[in-house]
Every structure is written in structure tokens, then in C-alpha cells.
Amino acid sequence: MAQTARAVRFDRYGGIEELKVVEIPRPSPEAGQVVVEVVAAAVNPGEAAIRQGFMHEQFPSTFPSGEGSDFAGRIAEIGAGVGGVAVGDAVLGFTDARASHATHVVVPADQVTRKPDALDWNVAATLYVAGTTAFATVKAVDAVSGDTVAVSGAAGGVGSIAVQLLRARGAKVIGIAGADNHEWLRSVGVVPVAYGDGLIDRLRGAAPDGIDAFIDTFGADYVDIAIELGVPVDRIDTIINFDAISKHGVKGEGNAAAGTIDVVAELAQQAAAGTFDVPIAAVYPLDDVRGAYRELERRHTRGKIVLRP
Incomplete structure (x- = not known):
């Protein structure tokens, strides 16, 4: 098992040029947590505003800061006391630690839900925010x-x-x-x-x-x-x-008002059933996170932009 992971970081508030991808220790799960190997993670306007310092009062950053909330991926490791999921399971979910723009993310097990087989990975990664x-x-x-x-x-x-x-x-x-x-x-x-x-x-x-x-x-x-x-x-x-x-x-x-795993699970089922679709405007590799945010910040995107580690 690899001992390192890769993640987006910024060291101070500012523009797109502050974003970088760095090597970090691979996260390990504590009791009640799972590590997810990220397949896709959405890019959201709020994350750009946080990085620019515009939301410091509501969501202050500590540096170095990661970013990203929602993700879809596969369970890579399980902490003590976790049931209902197994290594290799396809899931989607969210992190409250600004950490999904990475190859791996660790989250409480109750912040993931199973990904329906019919649900596209990119769409699954957009359903939290x-x-x-x-x-x-x-x-x-x-x-x-x-x-x-x-x-x-x-x-x-x-x-x-x-x-x-x-x-x-x-x-x-x-x-x-x-x-x-x-x-x-x-x-x-x-x-x-x-x-x-x-x-x-x-x-x-x-x-x-x-x-x-x-x-x-x-x-x-x-x-x-x-x-x-x-x-x-x-x-x-x-x-x-x-x-x-x-x-x-x-x-x-x-x-x-609705950011719960139960709502995420309901949306995943609806999307898999075709009740709605999420237009995917562009998919960027993690290494081109600056390009993803450059496109996002033009504010003319149809649907969502996704990072693929």
C-alpha cells in the first residue's frame, strides 16, 4: 500500500496561481472512518471564493489549506467499528475538511453512501454541494x-x-x-x-x-x-x-439546509433512475486544478466541472 497521496493545497488567500498539487502522507482511518480512493471530485464556486478570502468571516482558512467537499470513489480502507461497507465498494459522499481534491480522502463512515451502478462517476461527484x-x-x-x-x-x-x-x-x-x-x-x-x-x-x-x-x-x-x-x-x-x-x-x-447523506443518497437514486442529469462541462486531471478553476471562474459553465485524480 502506498504511503503517500497527492492533494491540492494553497498557502495563502489569492488567485488561481496559489493552487498547487503536493505529496502528502496517505490518510489513515480512525475508528468510525473510511479512506476513499477518489475517482472524481466536483469543483464548486464556493471553494474559489474561500481561496480568494471572500468568505473568511464564514469559512476561515488555516494554512496550508486543502479544498473540495464532494467526491465519488472506492473504499480503500476501513477503520474500527465500521460496518455496512467493504474495501472496494463504490461510494459517493462529502468531507467537511476541505479535502476531496486529492487522490485519497478520509471521512466519517456516515458521510458516504453506496453509488448506484447506473450512476456515472462524474455525476456522482457533484451531488453533495x-x-x-x-x-x-x-x-x-x-x-x-x-x-x-x-x-x-x-x-x-x-x-x-x-x-x-x-x-x-x-x-x-x-x-x-x-x-x-x-x-x-x-x-x-x-x-x-x-x-x-x-x-x-x-x-x-x-x-x-x-x-x-x-x-x-x-x-x-x-x-x-x-x-x-x-x-x-x-x-x-x-x-x-x-x-x-x-x-x-x-x-x-x-x-x-439539505446537506445530509440521506439527501445525497436520494439524489443518487433519482439521478441513476434518470429523473435528472448533471451536464458535465469539463473534466480536468488533478494536476490541472488551475485550469479547472480558471474555467469555473468565468461563470459561464453549463453544469459542473470535475477533477479526476
């Missing part, structure tokens, strides 16, 4: 069959899942996105609307009877737009505009 956040937003706006729901950033990592979960509930979904994502949105039953000047008029045209709920996954002024359109504040949810939450009293439910 993006998947549970989308799940929470849909629940927060209480979408039901017959509702009309608008989603900003509708082709992004969270938005692309949220629009499909909304459609599965029978809602009419209006997806706000750039023109290059409109064909994909139509393919999953979503009415596409371009962002930019004149958006309010386009939304009114797409929903002449009004919009019942609004999910904001992008930020900017989308909460203000939702309010101007007459959407009740208790049916507006934003995962990024924290000022709007305090200013307007809209909801701010995201990963923290």
Missing part, C-alpha cells in the same frame, strides 16, 4: 404542479439540477441563461429567457399569468427583479445574495 443545494432551493420555494418558477443561472451547476427537479414536480420552469444554453434548457422542458437588458419584459412575456416563485443561483439584482415581478418574498430563495436576505426577508436556503 450542487445537488443538495438545488434540492434545498426547490423545497424552499414550495414548488408544486402548476406553479410557474423562474430560475437565474439556470444552466449552472445548481441551476441545471434545480430546473429538472422543478420539472419533475410538474412546475412550468423559466430558465434565465445565455443564448448558448437555450437549446439544452428546451431539451429538459424549460422555457429559456436571455439575461440582460429588458429581462423583466421578457419574463412577463414568458409568464403572462405571473411568476409564483423565484430561485436565484447567480446573485446580481435577481432578487430585486423577482420582487418587482410581484413574487411573494416567502417564495424567493437565493443561494448567493446574502444582502438581499436581510434587506428583503427572502429565503437563503441552500446546502446547509
Whole structure:
């Protein structure tokens, strides 16, 4: 058994150039833990914000810092007292230690769940941060069959899942996105609307009877737009505009509201069954983590970017 692993690290807050891949001691499991050999790990916008120091108050870093929350892989080692899984089992899950961008990660055994055979490895690696956040937003706006729901950033990592979960509930979904994502949105039953000047008029045209709920996954002024359109504040949810939450009293439910292994397991079963798909925008080797974040930070990605150690 190899005694070392490889992991992404940064030594101070800053840009993409701070990221590096280093050799570290291979993690060992304590009682109740498992070591997972990572097959795929998602790249998330929050991780970029943490690295840049923008979220120091909420999520301070200690250096050297790792990164990454969700992953899919195979059980490589089991600690004392762990049952229900065996070495070699395919699993997906999450770490709270910013450690999934690596060849190996150690986590409590109750933070992994079995990967359905039909579930693609890359998709499995996206279901903790993006998947549970989308799940929470849909629940927060209480979408039901017959509702009309608008989603900003509708082709992004969270938005692309949220629009499909909304459609599965029978809602009419209006997806706000750039023109290059409109064909994909139509393919999953979503009415596409371009962002930019004149958006309010386009939304009114797409929903002449009004919009019942609004999910904001992008930020900017989308909460203000939702309010101007007459959407009740208790049916507006934003995962990024924290000022709007305090200013307007809209909801701010995201990963923290649904980030449990039970929800991850439910999403894995739904994805394996074809209830929704996660568009994979790009797959990067671990050594090109800078390239992965460079693409992510352009904020025009359809679906998710994944690292493959």
C-alpha cells in the first residue's frame, strides 16, 4: 500500500496561481472512518471564493489549506467499528475538511453512501454541494404542479439540477441563461429567457399569468427583479445574495439546509433512475486544478466541472 497521496493545497488567500498539487502522507482511518480512493471530485464556486478570502468571516482558512467537499470513489480502507461497507465498494459522499481534491480522502463512515451502478462517476461527484443545494432551493420555494418558477443561472451547476427537479414536480420552469444554453434548457422542458437588458419584459412575456416563485443561483439584482415581478418574498430563495436576505426577508436556503447523506443518497437514486442529469462541462486531471478553476471562474459553465485524480 502506498504511503503517500497527492492533494491540492494553497498557502495563502489569492488567485488561481496559489493552487498547487503536493505529496502528502496517505490518510489513515480512525475508528468510525473510511479512506476513499477518489475517482472524481466536483469543483464548486464556493471553494474559489474561500481561496480568494471572500468568505473568511464564514469559512476561515488555516494554512496550508486543502479544498473540495464532494467526491465519488472506492473504499480503500476501513477503520474500527465500521460496518455496512467493504474495501472496494463504490461510494459517493462529502468531507467537511476541505479535502476531496486529492487522490485519497478520509471521512466519517456516515458521510458516504453506496453509488448506484447506473450512476456515472462524474455525476456522482457533484451531488453533495450542487445537488443538495438545488434540492434545498426547490423545497424552499414550495414548488408544486402548476406553479410557474423562474430560475437565474439556470444552466449552472445548481441551476441545471434545480430546473429538472422543478420539472419533475410538474412546475412550468423559466430558465434565465445565455443564448448558448437555450437549446439544452428546451431539451429538459424549460422555457429559456436571455439575461440582460429588458429581462423583466421578457419574463412577463414568458409568464403572462405571473411568476409564483423565484430561485436565484447567480446573485446580481435577481432578487430585486423577482420582487418587482410581484413574487411573494416567502417564495424567493437565493443561494448567493446574502444582502438581499436581510434587506428583503427572502429565503437563503441552500446546502446547509439539505446537506445530509440521506439527501445525497436520494439524489443518487433519482439521478441513476434518470429523473435528472448533471451536464458535465469539463473534466480536468488533478494536476490541472488551475485550469479547472480558471474555467469555473468565468461563470459561464453549463453544469459542473470535475477533477479526476
